[in-house]
Amino acid sequence: MKPFRAVFQIIDNNNCPLYESEDIFTLTQKSLSFPEGKESCLILVRELTQLLFQLLEENGEPDFVKKYTCSGCTGLIKFQQVQGEEKTLQGSEESLLSEKEQKLFDKIRNYALLKAIPAKHLKKSISCFKGKIVREKSLLITKGQLNEHLYILLSGEVMVEDGEVPISRLGEGELCGEMSYFGDSIASTSVRALEETRVLAISGKDFGKLIKKSDAVQMHMARLLAERLSRANSRRASDFGSSMQGKLNEMAPAELLQVFHMHQKTGVLSLELPRGNAKVSFLEGSIVVANYAGKSGQDAVFAILVEREGVYNFTSGLPDREMQQSAIGDFMMLLMEGVKRGDEG
Known part of the structure; x- marks a missing residue:
C-alpha cells in the first residue's frame, strides 16, 4: 500500500x-x-x-x-x-527584510490594526509603507481635497477636525485617512499635527490587498469607521431636522449612509447620480428599500457605494407600505460587502 x-x-x-x-x-x-x-x-x-x-x-x-x-x-x-x-x-518561505525594514516591522507588528494580519503578509507588504514627517500645526489631510492614503502614527499626535470643530485626538499606533480604504478619495475632515509627527503612509489600494485575507482586520476597519463617524456626526446632529442635502464629493456614500444608520433615522434618501436617480429608505436606521441603475435591494446599495459624484437629499418619514418592510440586511455587513466588491471591481 x-x-x-x-x-x-x-x-x-x-x-x-x-x-x-x-x-x-x-x-x-x-x-x-x-x-x-x-x-x-x-x-x-x-x-x-x-x-x-x-x-x-x-x-x-x-x-x-x-x-x-x-x-x-x-x-x-x-x-x-x-x-x-x-x-x-x-x-x-520567509520574506527577507533589510535591517531597516525589520526594525519597522518589529515596531508596528503589535499595533491594534496590524496584529491580526499574518506576519508573512505584513512582511511581504512592508515595502508598501512610506515614512513621512509632518511638522507641528501642518495639515496631513485637508478636508475637501484628494486623499488616497491611510496613515499610521509612529510618534507624535494629530487632531482630526471639521472646520474649527475638533473631533478626536490620535496618537502612536492609531490610524487616520481610513476612508481611502473604503474607496473614497475626498477627505471629509482635516487632520492637523499637534507636534512634529512621524507617520507611515500606505495607499488604500495596497492596504486593501494586505488585509484581503483577514476578516478580523476588515471587521476592525468597519468598527473603526463606525466609531469615527459616530463622533464626527454627533457634531452634525443639529443639521438633522426634517431634511438634509449636499454633494457626494463632500461626503462619500459609505459615510452618508452611516450617518442615517448611526442616528437611527426614518426617511428617504434621494440621490441624483451618474447612472440616474437612486433611492434608499431608512426605518430607524436600517435600510428597508434601495433602488438604483435598474437594481434593487442589496445590489442597489453596492452600486451606490462606488459612486463619487452626485447630490443627495434626505426627507424624514416613510410611506405606510415601507413602514412595514424588513431590513434588506445587516448594515455593517452591507457596508463591508460593498467595500469588497469595490476592491474586486
Missing part, C-alpha cells in the same frame, strides 16, 4: 488564537505536523485524525478543491488540501 501523505493549508482565518492564514499542516498515516513554533490544537488534532480515516477509506485521488472547516473554539479556520512539497516550501 502506498504511504499516505496529505498537505493542508489554511485559506481563511477568523480569529483563530493559534494559527494564521497560509499556515501548513502535514498529515500522514502515523503523524500530524504543525507549523514550526506553533502549538498543537487538540480540536484540530481530533478532526484531522477523523479526516485521515475518511481519506484512507476513500483511497482516491487528492481533492484540491474541497474545503474543510474546523469545529471552532474562540475562532475558526478553513483549510484545503494542496500539492505537497512545492506548496509546503512556498508556504514556509
